[in-house]
Amino acid sequence: MNTEIKNKYIDFLTSICKIETPSDNKANIDKMVDFIQKFAIEQNLQTERFSFSEAGDFLLIKTRECENEKPILLMAHMDTVHKIGAFGDEVVSSVDNWLYGPGVMDCKGGIALGLCVMERLKADSNLKRPVYFLLTSDEEVSSRFSGQTGKDLIIDTAKRAAAVFNLEPSRPRSVTVGRKxxxxxxxxxxxxxxxxxxxxxxxxxxxxxxxxxxxxxxxxxxxxxxxxxxxxxxxxxxxxxxxxxxxxxxxxxxxxxxxxxxxxxxxxxxxxxxxxxxxxxxxxxxxxxPPMMVNDKNLQLLEKWNIAAKNLGMDEFKGIIKGGGSDAAYTVMAGTPTLCSCGPIGYGEHTRNEKVDLSTFDDIAELISNTIKLI
Ligand SMILES: [Zn+2]
Incomplete structure (x- = not known):
């Protein structure tokens, strides 16, 4: 990724972290949806917004409408567990290659990464499938505000897709194939x-x-x-x-x-x-x-992920089962092969020390893009 593009996404990530978005703050989440929607349109992506009365709006971003082939679905959430002001006046800060801020890894880093993947793939004329990116607004409270409508939206969107990559934060050389x-x-x-x-x-x-x-x-x-x-x-x-x-x-x-x-x-x-x-x-x-159940479809998708990793000269990724829940539970229920924790590498989620490693962005964006090309 050239430096100009990388800086664009780091600036984007900094901006969305500065809009603090606790799950129950619809006004701020909607403000963030406005910002992301405008950014996506500027990148020549298509957007579709879903309004909720209590929850923040959901946003679906597409490289193009799907015609014959099923799309690939990326997912991330826009809400965070942090109360407004939890990070003090200087909401976002950086030290070396680390960026600190509320939601910087969980899951706003995933939002920046997903859009970066879409930019890469949009320019690739060989790519047979469109890429969709669904942003939800109350993952951290298990869809409490969007309710069954929110869950159904995730399930219906996933049902139409060939595979799902949920861009929750990751740890080196692992992706999540099951969750409690x-x-x-x-x-x-x-x-x-x-x-x-x-x-x-x-x-x-x-x-x-x-x-x-x-x-x-x-x-x-x-x-x-x-x-x-x-x-x-x-x-x-x-x-x-x-x-x-x-x-x-x-x-x-x-x-x-x-x-x-x-x-x-x-x-x-x-x-x-x-x-x-x-x-x-x-x-x-x-x-x-519900739990994200481990199944053969997820494990087969992990195999493709590892083929792409090998082609890029990376070490093998392990499929792990995590105690923390995520929206991936619904995409597995929809019957669609799913990998979770495919986002940027970070540490300290749900704490004041939440940080993301910006130096890993390139590699992960390339790995996701190359896996998508194998599907
Ligand atoms: Zn998360």
């Missing part, structure tokens, strides 16, 4: 409020009951099986009142839909009991993301 599914649940515990000094024994502490429940839930986790993480607790109002309410947000990771059902049932069973007298528990499903 995520069940997010909220437990609410209700007790009886009372003055902590005058009527302590008239109260029933929801917090104390929640403490029992946390140990019961976390005790279910198995290293080689389902894991349960009580990640957020909210309860009580002031120190001198026995708390009558407490909630626990729980993140459950599963390897199959059977495990998802089993975990949900286990949580329902737990909600039927209590330890502290006069308290009771409820549980609610907040969101579900």
């Amino acid at each position: 599914g995520i069940l997010k649940m909220r437990a609410e515990i209700f007790g009886v409020a009372a003055h902590a000094g005058n009527a302590y024994f008239d109260g029933a502490s929801a917090i104390k009951e929640a403490a029992h429940m946390v140990l019961e839930i976390e005790g279910l986790s198995q290293r080689e099986g389902i894991t349960y993480n009580c990640g957020v607790i909210n309860g009580g109002t002031v120190p001198n009142t026995v708390a009558d309410k407490c909630s626990i947000d729980i993140d459950i990771r599963v390897s199959s839909m059977e495990e998802m059902q089993k975990a949900e049932q286990t949580m329902c069973d737990l909600s039927q009991r209590n330890v502290v007298e006069n308290t009771h528990r409820t549980v609610t499903v907040m969101s579900k993301r």
Whole structure:
């Protein structure tokens, strides 16, 4: 890639990172969609925008309309886990070949990389298939805002495609062929409020009951099986009142839909009991993301990826299974061969130290482009 093109995409990546896009901030995500759409049109790409009332809009970018051949689908998401201002006033910074910023690897680096791949392939008159690039807006919250419409849009677009490359961040010499599914649940515990000094024994502490429940839930986790993480607790109002309410947000990771059902049932069973007298528990499903199941189609696509890597003189890539979920779960459900974590190499996703290695952009863009030519 010549320096001019590379700089164009680094500038583009810097600009989109400066528009901070937490999953629940539709206004900022839409602002970013405006920016990306304008950029794509300037590169002579076609765009189609899908509006949502609560979620940020989705954007589909195409090298051209498909005629006979099925397109190749690239995917990435525009939302990040970072709250606005989390990276301070200087949102994006760089040290040597590393760029730091909210979403710089997860997944805005993937957006820049995908557009860079489209620019390469658009100029290639031998390429038989069009390339589509679907940008979603609430991946980090398992499609909570775009709901079934968002999931259906991913599935329908993937069904029409010959293969999917999800440009989530990568690690050297590996791509993801399977991912765990995520069940997010909220437990609410209700007790009886009372003055902590005058009527302590008239109260029933929801917090104390929640403490029992946390140990019961976390005790279910198995290293080689389902894991349960009580990640957020909210309860009580002031120190001198026995708390009558407490909630626990729980993140459950599963390897199959059977495990998802089993975990949900286990949580329902737990909600039927209590330890502290006069308290009771409820549980609610907040969101579900199915696992990205490993299958032969994904593994065959990995073989093509490795043929392209070998042709470029690169070492073999391993197919790995990850604990974190992604939108690739839906493209596998659609029956389309899928590889995930095909994006730029980076470290520190979901932390203040998130960074992407700009020096790897060229190689990965070339590898994706060459794999697409084999399909
Ligand atoms: Zn991501």
